[in-house]
Every structure is written in C-alpha cells, then in structure tokens.
Amino acid sequence: MMQVKGIRSISPYVPGEQPNFSDMIKINTNENAYPPSPAVLDTLKHFDGKSLSRYSSISNQKLKEALAKKYHLQSNQFVIGNGSDEILAFCMLAFFNSKEPILFPDITYGFYKVWADLFHIPYQEVPLKQDFRINFEDYNRFNGGILIPNPNAPTGIYEESPTIETLLKNNSDSVVIIDEAYIDFGGVSVIPLIEKYPNLVVVHTFSKSRSLAGLRIGYAISNPNLIQVLESIKSSFNPYSVDTLSEELSVSAVESQTYYLEINQKIQHTRELFAHKLNQLGFVVLPSKTNFVLTTHPKADMQALFEFLNEQHVFVRFFPTNKRLEQFFRISIGTDQEMLRVTQILEQFLAK
Amino acid sequence: MMQVKGIRSISPYVPGEQPNFSDMIKINTNENAYPPSPAVLDTLKHFDGKSLSRYSSISNQKLKEALAKKYHLQSNQFVIGNGSDEILAFCMLAFFNSKEPILFPDITYGFYKVWADLFHIPYQEVPLKQDFRINFEDYNRFNGGILIPNPNAPTGIYEESPTIETLLKNNSDSVVIIDEAYIDFGGVSVIPLIEKYPNLVVVHTFSKSRSLAGLRIGYAISNPNLIQVLESIKSSFNPYSVDTLSEELSVSAVESQTYYLEINQKIQHTRELFAHKLNQLGFVVLPSKTNFVLTTHPKADMQALFEFLNEQHVFVRFFPTNKRLEQFFRISIGTDQEMLRVTQILEQFLAK
Missing domain, CATH: 3.90.1150.10 (Aspartate Aminotransferase, domain 1)
Incomplete structure (x- = not known):
C-alpha cells in the first residue's frame, strides 16, 4: 500500500453517529x-478570552481542589484529563505493563479492546453471564490488571459495592480500574474503598451526569502513589490536554451539585x-x-x-x-x- | 515501591514553569x-453553552475546511488534535513502527525523546553542529523516521526549503515529520512539498502564532493516505480530543489572517x-x-x-x-x- 516503512495499521473505535437535523x-x-448548569453558562459568559494566549494549567489544581472538596479527599488523589477516554488510555499505559493478560467483560465499552490493541497489551475478554451480568468468579485468575465499568455499558447493569470489594481483595497484586462513567444515575460509587485498597483506581467523566460531553473532562481518583504514576504518563504524552475554558467551566459544574x-x-x-x-x-x-x-x-x-x-x-x-x-x-x-x-x-x- | 505489578516508571517532559504574579x-x-483576534473573542462571547451537553465533533470538518481554504489544500489533508503535542504523539504511534531508530537533533524540543521513551521507539539524537545548526548530512543513514523542527527550538534557527527537500529525497522510505510550530515568525512553510513527497508530514499549532495556547489546537498536514493513518490512531486513543469551544474559536482564528x-x-x-x-x-x-x-x-x-x-x-x-x-x-x-x-x-x- 505505502512505499514508506513504519506505518501502523489498526482498527479504531467506532463511536455512535453524529447526525444533525433540527427535529431529531x-x-x-x-x-x-439537559443543558449544563446555569453556573457553568454564567462562567462561560464572563470568561476573559484574552487569557487564552497563555497555556492552560498543567496541574489543574483548581479543579482538583473543587473535586477534593466534593468527595472529601485530597487534591493529590485526582488526575484530570481530556475526557475519561484520555484518562483510561493513560491508565492502560500507566498500570498494564506486566506480561499477563488484562481482563475485562466481553460485552462492555468497546474502547477497552482498542486501547489494548493500540498499546500491544495482552487481554482476555471475560464472557458475561447468560443474564448479561458480569461473572466476577471468572476474574479470579492470573491477570495483569482488571477493567470493569460499573454500571456496565451497554447493558446498564449495576453491581453493588461488596461485589467490587471482593474483586479488589482477590486481585490485590493487580491494578483494578472501575470505570464509573454512569455512576450518578442510581449507583453508589466505590470511592470510599480507595483508602482501603491500594490497587483501586476509579474513573469518572463530565460527559454524562454533568452534561458537558462537548467540553472533554474526565478524571481518575486513587491513592497519591498511583495518581503520581498517572501524572507522569500525562506529562509524557500531552501535559496541557485540559484547556483553560474546560477547566474553568468544570469547576462551576462541580459547584452546581x-x-x-x-x-x-x-x-x-x-x-x-x-x-x-x-x-x-x-x-x-x-x-x-x-x-x-x-x-x-x-x-x-x-x-x-x-x-x-x-x-x-x-x-x-x-x-x-x-x-x-x-x-x-x-x-x-x-x-x-x-x-x-x-x-x-x-x-x-x-x-x- | 508498589506491591502491585505492571506499574510504569517513566521520566516525563518538564515544561516551563507557570508563575502567577500580577506584575510579572x-x-x-x-x-x-498579543491576545487572540477580535473575531475569536466575539465567537466566544456568542457561543451557546447549552450545546456543550452534546459531544464535540470527531471529524472536525469545519476547522479542516477553514484550514483547507487558507492553505489551498483539501480537507482530507488535515487531522486536528489537542495541541501539536497530541498530534506529534499520534505521529509517533502512526509512523514510527519499524525497528530502525528514528532520528532527531540532540538539541531540540525536549518532548521528542519523552514520546520515544513512552512508546518504546528506538531513537538516535543527532548532534547539532558547532554553530547550533542542524547537521543534515548526518541524517543520511538507516532510520525508522525523522523528526525535525523548523525553525528548531530552543535555538530558533530556521532552515530554508531546499535543505528540507534534500532531506525528503534522501529518506524517501521513511516518514519525515517537520514540526513547524514557529514557522509564522519569519520562515516559509514546506507545505508546498506535500504534493511531491508522500513521506512528508507537517505539524502546526495554534499555541504560538495564533495566540491560543490555552485552547489546545494543533494539526498535521500531509497526503490523504498518511492523514488516514493518523485519524485511525486518533480514533484509537481519544476521538473527541478537540472540544466544541476550541474548534469554534479556532475556525475564527483561521479566518482572522x-x-x-x-x-x-x-x-x-x-x-x-x-x-x-x-x-x-x-x-x-x-x-x-x-x-x-x-x-x-x-x-x-x-x-x-x-x-x-x-x-x-x-x-x-x-x-x-x-x-x-x-x-x-x-x-x-x-x-x-x-x-x-x-x-x-x-x-x-x-x-x-
């Protein structure tokens, strides 16, 4: 096909279509x-565009502090990224470097597989049960890490905290990522388990419950050790990936509980x-x-x-x-x- | 250090500090x-924040068309990313997959080395000459790709188009990336060479000459074949990395020539x-x-x-x-x- 060498061939993630009809x-x-909160819209209205000539924040300290206050945690327990997609990609690079395969459900967010392919990470897809629930017993095997969305998508099924806690206990030598993109629609977050399990990373997004899909903000919550590894990866890939407007507006969103x-x-x-x-x-x-x-x-x-x-x-x-x-x-x-x-x-x- | 396996250890890029004094x-x-153009500020002022509940564009077609018009190219010759940092990272993943080392100057943008380390890409740093100019003769060796900033940073030294053209000719079987982050301050872009050399990728940013460092927009220009590979990598990493506000404001910037x-x-x-x-x-x-x-x-x-x-x-x-x-x-x-x-x-x- 190409006469130049070194070109990567890969099957990308296929997102939902973006049709555009006024009556759709x-x-x-x-x-x-629903739209973003009135406070978010107000912050946008009063934002000084002239400040955009300066680089955005690398530390995102302002947003971290707003989140720390909301979740009663410390700001060094958060890393902020360009949507939870970027955060999950960083997690793959940061935590899935052993030779054993990582595990995730066979029916789940289609991107997990794509990232594993992109970064040459071995993986096994663990079949859901007949009723589309996650088969947690099947995760008690040798693995290089575990990735579970809770609630799972596209099933929508939620698993209660004790189930996740057993998973964390049984896999104490692997990083376990719980992708809580949809947790605010009726589930209860496993954030309280972070203090107890040094292998737990929780991932959240502003795209769903915060109504800011167009703004691209996601974050990981964990202990400061794992967060620092994630920060290193972010700083080795794209340290400024959260733009100034997005950080400002997100702070207002966190404050609009x-x-x-x-x-x-x-x-x-x-x-x-x-x-x-x-x-x-x-x-x-x-x-x-x-x-x-x-x-x-x-x-x-x-x-x-x-x-x-x-x-x-x-x-x-x-x-x-x-x-x-x-x-x-x-x-x-x-x-x-x-x-x-x-x-x-x-x-x-x-x-x- | 950690009792969990698979944790990556890496030395990240260290950017310039972000002090914050009113008199600095x-x-x-x-x-x-200087601030962004009045048209950019005006677009920001009239932006409908309610639209942020929807995902941003994946194709970034509007911005691609504005750029295509400006450079007299086709929209499928552009890929848009979250700053040229993200674009350059995508380029490394897309084009530097052979076993030979990639080449870049020993004194240059410090991030090239960090990305090569992050993605396990072998590389050789080619020493600058005594007068801090790039020694182009040293690039006539077996390589898996070449990365040259023009003008180079932090030297500021610019090389004229014929020099780059010779490099492209001598390395027709490798992808050659010319990082033109600073081209608008007195240099002449090698964009016209894209038609002639299928191994050329040019990278631009909105952070410098367009005064939008806080907005995070960068792009690559090449032939549609290489651009499609970059699009696949983008869609395998973070397809929505350009947020809605950033794309809208960038279009206004392109139109403020x-x-x-x-x-x-x-x-x-x-x-x-x-x-x-x-x-x-x-x-x-x-x-x-x-x-x-x-x-x-x-x-x-x-x-x-x-x-x-x-x-x-x-x-x-x-x-x-x-x-x-x-x-x-x-x-x-x-x-x-x-x-x-x-x-x-x-x-x-x-x-x-």
Missing part, C-alpha cells in the same frame, strides 16, 4: 438530556417511566442504573425498527455486528417529551 | 505577546530590536525566526542573572542541566514595553 431525537450516544442532582434524578424518573412503557409494549429491558436502557423486542424485526426510527429522525444505538447484541438497541434517556414521542413511534411500528 | 513578565514558554499577520510581524520587529540591543550589551544571540531568542553573555554569571531576573518577576527559560545550553537563556519575545523593561534589568545587572 438524538438518543444514541448517552449524552445528558443541587442542579445536577435534580436533572439526574429527573433522568432516572424518565428512565423508569420509559422502561415501564417498553415492558408494556412487549420489549425486554435490562435493569439499568444509567442514562440509557438496553432493550429488545422478541417479536419485532429490530433492523426494520431501527430504520423506521431513523426515517423519523430518531437515532438510537444498534449493534448489528455483535452476535449477542445484534437484536438489541441501546436507547439514551432524553427528556419526557422526547421519550413520549419515541414511545409513540414504537407503538406505531408494532401496530403495523 | 512571563517570557519562558513562548506564548504570543490579517490580524495574526500584523501581530506576528510586530513580534518579529520587536525581536529584531531586542536582539540588536542584546548584541550591544555584549550578549551572543543565535539568529532566530521564532518568537524567542537563544542567548548567552560570555562574561556574565548566567545563573546569577537568572535569579536576578526572577527576583524582579521576569521569567525566562534556563537550561542548567543541559551541557551545551547551560549558559543560555531562551527568552520569548513579549511586547515592546516588556522587552524594554527586560533590557533595563539586564543593563542593571551588567552594570554591577
């Missing part, structure tokens, strides 16, 4: 149904209503503690339904190339009005 | 002396005045086509001068750990008033 219902990438609690409870309420309605229509819905549901209809042609939805500018995530998921939709929870409209369209299709 | 003259990280031409010519004018004055004071100044100068005074105690400047809140870059540079300062070009003040302080020190 975009529920395919788990964005928050009441607002975010409210909108995220509203999303959970809408999720319950929507799941209930789906059940009534004959859909099977996996139990979700996220801002999406994984669902299928035993009697419907899901491919035809997907196309029917698209025609009406309703965009859900469909996984036609994944054997166990090929009949499922992952539907993000929008506003009540949006989900009502979606329900109507589903009813319309099923009535045909 | 910060000329240690080559930031632009007249403003940026003016401020960057002003910086070159100030550089000439400042270098002239330094010469008068007995300093040796390397010929610069950047927004900084590398300089030393044969009779001054540079360590003492560095401390004297710091006491007066003037921050320049000093390289006390680098043998050939240990007597040198890299001084960014600020405004005329700032450089006048710096000159006065230098005079004060030398008069002692």
Whole structure:
C-alpha cells in the first residue's frame, strides 16, 4: 500500500453517529438530556478570552481542589484529563505493563479492546453471564490488571459495592480500574474503598451526569502513589490536554451539585417511566442504573425498527455486528417529551 | 515501591514553569505577546453553552475546511488534535513502527525523546553542529523516521526549503515529520512539498502564532493516505480530543489572517530590536525566526542573572542541566514595553 516503512495499521473505535437535523431525537450516544448548569453558562459568559494566549494549567489544581472538596479527599488523589477516554488510555499505559493478560467483560465499552490493541497489551475478554451480568468468579485468575465499568455499558447493569470489594481483595497484586462513567444515575460509587485498597483506581467523566460531553473532562481518583504514576504518563504524552475554558467551566459544574442532582434524578424518573412503557409494549429491558436502557423486542424485526426510527429522525444505538447484541438497541434517556414521542413511534411500528 | 505489578516508571517532559504574579513578565514558554483576534473573542462571547451537553465533533470538518481554504489544500489533508503535542504523539504511534531508530537533533524540543521513551521507539539524537545548526548530512543513514523542527527550538534557527527537500529525497522510505510550530515568525512553510513527497508530514499549532495556547489546537498536514493513518490512531486513543469551544474559536482564528499577520510581524520587529540591543550589551544571540531568542553573555554569571531576573518577576527559560545550553537563556519575545523593561534589568545587572 505505502512505499514508506513504519506505518501502523489498526482498527479504531467506532463511536455512535453524529447526525444533525433540527427535529431529531438524538438518543444514541448517552449524552445528558439537559443543558449544563446555569453556573457553568454564567462562567462561560464572563470568561476573559484574552487569557487564552497563555497555556492552560498543567496541574489543574483548581479543579482538583473543587473535586477534593466534593468527595472529601485530597487534591493529590485526582488526575484530570481530556475526557475519561484520555484518562483510561493513560491508565492502560500507566498500570498494564506486566506480561499477563488484562481482563475485562466481553460485552462492555468497546474502547477497552482498542486501547489494548493500540498499546500491544495482552487481554482476555471475560464472557458475561447468560443474564448479561458480569461473572466476577471468572476474574479470579492470573491477570495483569482488571477493567470493569460499573454500571456496565451497554447493558446498564449495576453491581453493588461488596461485589467490587471482593474483586479488589482477590486481585490485590493487580491494578483494578472501575470505570464509573454512569455512576450518578442510581449507583453508589466505590470511592470510599480507595483508602482501603491500594490497587483501586476509579474513573469518572463530565460527559454524562454533568452534561458537558462537548467540553472533554474526565478524571481518575486513587491513592497519591498511583495518581503520581498517572501524572507522569500525562506529562509524557500531552501535559496541557485540559484547556483553560474546560477547566474553568468544570469547576462551576462541580459547584452546581443541587442542579445536577435534580436533572439526574429527573433522568432516572424518565428512565423508569420509559422502561415501564417498553415492558408494556412487549420489549425486554435490562435493569439499568444509567442514562440509557438496553432493550429488545422478541417479536419485532429490530433492523426494520431501527430504520423506521431513523426515517423519523430518531437515532438510537444498534449493534448489528455483535452476535449477542445484534437484536438489541441501546436507547439514551432524553427528556419526557422526547421519550413520549419515541414511545409513540414504537407503538406505531408494532401496530403495523 | 508498589506491591502491585505492571506499574510504569517513566521520566516525563518538564515544561516551563507557570508563575502567577500580577506584575510579572512571563517570557519562558513562548506564548504570543498579543491576545487572540477580535473575531475569536466575539465567537466566544456568542457561543451557546447549552450545546456543550452534546459531544464535540470527531471529524472536525469545519476547522479542516477553514484550514483547507487558507492553505489551498483539501480537507482530507488535515487531522486536528489537542495541541501539536497530541498530534506529534499520534505521529509517533502512526509512523514510527519499524525497528530502525528514528532520528532527531540532540538539541531540540525536549518532548521528542519523552514520546520515544513512552512508546518504546528506538531513537538516535543527532548532534547539532558547532554553530547550533542542524547537521543534515548526518541524517543520511538507516532510520525508522525523522523528526525535525523548523525553525528548531530552543535555538530558533530556521532552515530554508531546499535543505528540507534534500532531506525528503534522501529518506524517501521513511516518514519525515517537520514540526513547524514557529514557522509564522519569519520562515516559509514546506507545505508546498506535500504534493511531491508522500513521506512528508507537517505539524502546526495554534499555541504560538495564533495566540491560543490555552485552547489546545494543533494539526498535521500531509497526503490523504498518511492523514488516514493518523485519524485511525486518533480514533484509537481519544476521538473527541478537540472540544466544541476550541474548534469554534479556532475556525475564527483561521479566518482572522490579517490580524495574526500584523501581530506576528510586530513580534518579529520587536525581536529584531531586542536582539540588536542584546548584541550591544555584549550578549551572543543565535539568529532566530521564532518568537524567542537563544542567548548567552560570555562574561556574565548566567545563573546569577537568572535569579536576578526572577527576583524582579521576569521569567525566562534556563537550561542548567543541559551541557551545551547551560549558559543560555531562551527568552520569548513579549511586547515592546516588556522587552524594554527586560533590557533595563539586564543593563542593571551588567552594570554591577
């Protein structure tokens, strides 16, 4: 193909599409149904653009302190990155350097595998159980590290803290990363376990519950030792990856707890209503503690339904190339009005 | 140290300090002396923060089209990243995968070595000549790729296009990356050579000439084949690394050509005045086509001068750990008033 040497060939992650219609219902990438907090919008309005000629902060101390205050931790227990994607990539480079394979579920965030390939990290995908739950017993084997999303995506299924604690105990010589991207939609974070387990790293994002997917902020929480390794990796890759505007606005988001609690409870309420309605229509819905549901209809042609939805500018995530998921939709929870409209369209299709 | 396995140990890049005094003259990280263009500030003022709940663009098509128009190229000849640091890291992952060592100057941007270490890429540092110029003849050897900044940093020395063209010809089976971070301060870009040499990748940043260091935008320009490999790496690492605000503001920056031409010519004018004055004071100044100068005074105690400047809140870059540079300062070009003040302080020190 190329006459020059050294060119890498790799299969990248394929994210959800980014359609752009004024009348669309975009529920395919788990964005928050509501805007960022008024305080965030206010900070943006008063931001002095002239300061952008200067480099952004490397330490992100201001955001770390806001987070430390919120979680009752120290600022040296946080590292900030350009979305949790960057943080997870840094974790792979920082913690998964042994020769044993790392472990993660076979049905999970599709990016884990891509990073492992990119960095030549050996891995094993551990099959989910028949009911789509994580099979924690299967993680009691020789491994170079463990990566578990809780709640898992795209299943939406949440595991309680004691289950994670057993995993940490059984794998005390490996770093265990718990990716809590969706934890604020009904789950309880394992952050309190950080003091007890020196092998635990928790990863969070501002893209879901903080309604700031367009701003690119994520962070890891751990003990200062592991955080320092992550900081070294960040400083060896792209030390300024968090821009000045993003850090300022994120601080305001952390300080808007009441607002975010409210909108995220509203999303959970809408999720319950929507799941209930789906059940009534004959859909099977996996139990979700996220801002999406994984669902299928035993009697419907899901491919035809997907196309029917698209025609009406309703965009859900469909996984036609994944054997166990090929009949499922992952539907993000929008506003009540949006989900009502979606329900109507589903009813319309099923009535045909 | 740690009881958990797989932990990476690495020496990160050490950037210039980020002091913060209201009266300081910060000329240690080559930031632009002037604010972003009025159009950029205006775009910021009118940006709808509510849109931040949605993911940023993966394709960055809007910015690519603005750049394509400016450089008379196609949009598929660009890849956009979170600063040229991220772009350069992607280049290392994308193009430097052969077993031969990659080559770059021994005195250059300190990050090249850090990325090579991070990604386990073998490398050789090619010594600069006695006069601090790049010794291009030394690059005619077996290699897995070449990385040359033009102008070079921290020397500031620029090499003309025919020199780069010979390098490209002599290394047609390796990817040659020309890092043009400082090209807009008096040099001429080798972008026109892209059509002719399929092994050429040019890297630019918005941090220097576009006065947007705090916004984190960089890009690579090449043929569509190599750009597609870079896009695959980006999509395998962090596909959304350019946030929505950064892309919008950068488009306005690209469209503000007249403003940026003016401020960057002003910086070159100030550089000439400042270098002239330094010469008068007995300093040796390397010929610069950047927004900084590398300089030393044969009779001054540079360590003492560095401390004297710091006491007066003037921050320049000093390289006390680098043998050939240990007597040198890299001084960014600020405004005329700032450089006048710096000159006065230098005079004060030398008069002692």
